[in-house]
Amino acid sequence: MVAVRRMEMAADRLYKEKKVRGFCHLSTGQEAVAVGIEHGIEKTDHIITAYRCHGFAMMRGGTVRSIIGELLGRREGIAHGKGGSMHMFSTGFYGGNGIVGAQVPVGAGIGFADQYLGKSSVTLSLYGDGASNQGQVFEAFNMAKLWNLPVIFACENNKYGMGTASARSSALPEYYKRGQFIPGLKINGMDVLAVKAAAEFGKQWCAAGKGPLVYEFVTYRYGGHSMSDPGTTYRTREEIQRMRSTNDPIAGLKLKILEWEVASEEELKAIDRKAREHVDEEVAAAEAMEPPHATQEVLYEDIYVRGSEPEFLRGRTPEENFYYPERPVQVPKSPAQT
Numbered sequence: 001m002v003a004v005r006r007m008e009m010a011a012d013r014l015y016k017e018k019k020v021r022g023f024c025h026l027s028t029g030q031e032a033v034a035v036g037i038e039h040g041i042e043k044t045d046h047i048i049t050a051y052r053c054h055g056f057a058m059m060r061g062g063t064v065r066s067i068i069g070e071l072l073g074r075r076e077g078i079a080h081g082k083g084g085s086m087h088m089f090s091t092g093f094y095g096g097n098g099i100v101g102a103q104v105p106v107g108a109g110i111g112f113a114d115q116y117l118g119k120s121s122v123t124l125s126l127y128g129d130g131a132s133n134q135g136q137v138f139e140a141f142n143m144a145k146l147w148n149l150p151v152i153f154a155c156e157n158n159k160y161g162m163g164t165a166s167a168r169s170s171a172l173p174e175y176y177k178r179g180q181f182i183p184g185l186k187i188n189g190m191d192v193l194a195v196k197a198a199a200e201f202g203k204q205w206c207a208a209g210k211g212p213l214v215y216e217f218v219t220y221r222y223g224g225h226s227m228s229d230p231g232t233t234y235r236t237r238e239e240i241q242r243m244r245s246t247n248d249p250i251a252g253l254k255l256k257i258l259e260w261e262v263a264s265e266e267e268l269k270a271i272d273r274k275a276r277e278h279v280d281e282e283v284a285a286a287e288a289m290e291p292p293h294a295t296q297e298v299l300y301e302d303i304y305v306r307g308s309e310p311e312f313l314r315g316r317t318p319e320e321n322f323y324y325p326e327r328p329v330q331v332p333k334s335p336a337q338t
Contacts, residue, residue, distance in 0.1 A: 001249060014283075061093075114150055122203045129173070141182055162229070163229065176216035185215050
């Protein structure tokens with residue numbers, strides 16, 4: 001959690017230095033959700049989430065260097081510098097998705113694939129309280145329960161969808177009850193141990209063939225919705241400070257570790273220092289990466305077949321004239337064809 005927060009702080013700095021462009025959504029304050037989930041599932045399980053995804057990408061195997069490199073648009077970024085803040089991918093991690101709520105039915109599809117192939121994996125399909133009112137979310141619920149898919153639909157309720165408080169946008173702000181015919185659980189998303197326990201339970205539930213679950217992780221973001229949002233026009237600074245001082249996930253875990261005598265204060269400080277030093281080194285390495293060199297070849301990468309170009313590509317190859325003779329087109333050759 002310390003590493004995720006340090007990484008997000010670095011992203012904040014780089015954005016303000018205008019080294020990161022475009023959209024950037026930070027998860028400072030919400031670290032316990034990504035970290036707790038990862039420790040409650042296995043690497044063979046799947047996660048798909050919305051655009052506040054840096055912590056999830058890191059927990060799914062992405063390095064700090066590759067994540068910051070992606071933000072900077074570098075070739076060595078986790079998505080080759082083509083995705084940016086909202087589109088990061090790794091093994092078992094399907095993004096980082098920019099369309100509000102659209103990842104939820106995709107998550108149901110991943111769960112359907114596992115069920116069809118006879119795998120015991122579980123999929124966590126995460127979305128925010130702001131996305132919870134999207135129609136496609138309820139459609140995904142219906143299909144998942146109809147087919148008893150091994151999917152946990154998890155709402156990260158950080159209390160505000162962009163700048164609107166959840167109570168002002170949702171007739172039923174208790175999101176774990178939204179599944180109707182799907183059992184739900186409300187979890188303290190600021191407690192990493194509670195999140196871990198919930199993920200473990202959900203994994204066992206789905207693996208037993210009991211169908212989907214709806215989770216609500218009650219959490220809080222300290223910053224604004226995105227970098228363009230100061231986050232203080234629709235809530236008070238006192239509210240943010242109160243959450244920081246009474247519900248911080250990192251401070252809360254430290255208190256439990258000390259109370260249970262799992263580790264000493266000196267050992268915890270050493271963990272903090274090691275995590276921060278590692279992140280700082282990785283960020284520096286990402287900043288030192290060569291800026292991308294725009295070439296025509298890069299444009300034709302990642303189209304259907306990685307590393308090569310398909311023989312037929314509708315909209316660009318002369319063969320399209322055969323199917324649409326009324327619309328003859330002159331198509332320039334690609335670098336690969338020349």
